[in-house]
């Protein structure tokens with residue numbers, strides 16, 4: 256059987272050496288960990304550039320069997336009806352527009368989606384939810400969610416609700432995860448349910464029970480999959496769901 260095609264959304268940087276003579280030109284990128292783990296689990300990774308053309312994105316999604324929404328900069332708070340606070344980080348409207356469009360198309364097609372860190376936040380905002388723009392300045396007595404160590408190391412525990420798809424995958428009520436975020440879900444979108452929390456009560460995972468496989472995690476399983484069995488299980492589940500989606504299509 257052909258490997259399922261997994262679309263991976265990109266972030267952007269102002270181009271490096273190549274753009275010295277043409278400042279302000281952007282380069283799309285995604286860390287290679289995303290592609291590596293998709294390949295390892297039996298999928299074929301393909302990057303979705305920050306193209307803002309809805310028709311193109313629709314044609315791309317038509318050919319995909321699954322989607323990974325990757326980590327990246329903050330979402331422009333205007334997309335959830337707020338003015339920017341002083342703790343807001345970098346934003347990039349082009350990425351927001353691309354990913355929000357991808358989610359809309361993917362949900363309509365019931366494509367499996369795994370939202371990672373910013374990806375979980377995109378899932379929430381796309382369906383009408385809101386975010387804490389900056390945890391340290393907005394959430395009293397929050398634990399440290401912006402670990403200084405590399406994302407290959409786990410940092411804090413999350414408690415997992417037993418009646419969820421996430422629990423079916425992990426078969427554990429508590430696991431340790433890494434944490435490289437300064438934003439989090441504030442108001443949950445009505446289409447989502449919470450599946451895991453940090454000790455301070457912040458939302459660490461969500462899913463959309465009306466779809467076959469729509470899971471968002473606030474941590475970075477692509478950073479730990481080589482050592483951490485639970486991280487690898489999450490990607491295996493995405494690929495399994497994407498294979499089923501591919502079968503149904505053919």
Ligand code: MN
Pocket residue numbers: 399400411433434435436453459473
């Ligand atoms: Mn965290």
